[in-house]
Amino acid sequence: MYRIDNASSVAALPAYDPIGTADRYFDDGTVWDKDFANTLQEEMVNVAIMKGAALVKGTNTQMATALNGIQALASASVDTGQKTTTHRRALVASYLSRASGANSACVASTLSFASGDNSAVVAGNGTVTGNYSAAIACVSTAGAVTVTGNNSAVIASDGGIVDDDRSAIIASLTCRVRGERNAAIASDDGDIGTTKNNSAMIATRDADVDHSLCVAIASDDPGTSLGDYTLYGGFGGAVTWTIYSATGDANFEGELTTKDLKVAGSVVNFSSILSGAVQPGGTAAGELWVDTGDQTIKLGV
Secondary structure, eight states, X not given: OOOOOSTTOOSSOXXXXXXXSSSOOOOTTOOOXXXXXXXXXXXXXXXXTTTSOOOOTTOOXXXXXXXXXXXXXXXXXXXXXXXXXXXXXXXXXXXXXXXOSTTEEEESOBSOEEOSTTOEEESSOOEEOSTTOEEESOBOSSSOEEEOSTTOEEESOEEEEEOSTTXXXXXXXXXXXXXXXOEEESOBSOEEOTTOOSOEEEEEEEEEEOSSSEEEEEEEEEETOOOTTEEEEESTTSBOOOOOOTTSOOOOOBOOSTTOEEETXXXXXXXXXXXXXXXXXXXXXXXXXXXXXXXXXXXXX
């Protein structure tokens, strides 16, 4: 695209003549005047340079190049219908970001990278290399946000790394989740170990869950002593609930102080509560009591 440059052209845009009768059309013999010619030229020039390109005489694709990005979008007032966009990578309201995976996007993001297929970074910053994965409403103030696993996500978190498939970090601070089908929720500085599957950290601090089928909940620094098929809860390791496999006994274990689990005043195991037998002290099966030291709470089971 270029502006006219022949010998009869002028160096400055001439003033426009007073407006004539509006909304008229060309016909045979209609005069092609300077106002109309300059208007068309400037409209095309402004499209060609809107992304910062310089005008190049002899190049007739500059407008198409400038408008190229809209091929990544399909919009309609009611329903787009089933469509495939020509360009299947998009940046929307983002800064220093890049979408390189097929069907990937960075939306309202800063310093973000979406390289997995069907991946996205939305309203935050992070790096997503896994397929069908996302980082949503995340920041990297406390640590990097990285999603490597497929079908995985970091959501509403500050820092977080998800290494493997079908796993997530949600509303957490600087957690790392490895292994498949694992999750960290509302937790700080936790870690689920490599090759450990179907485990979770919920409302924990400094949890290190290094076993499969294991949950640390409402816990502070449980360490690596948790085993498979374990439910851990408590502050500083003071109270632990351990549930073994369904084929074995299920017992309440730990440092039994003012948080003893009781049925009608006697400490019992879970298997006896669930067995259907009448419990000590005449309490019927299905009644679970927890003595907090300040009060005794009855729970339905």
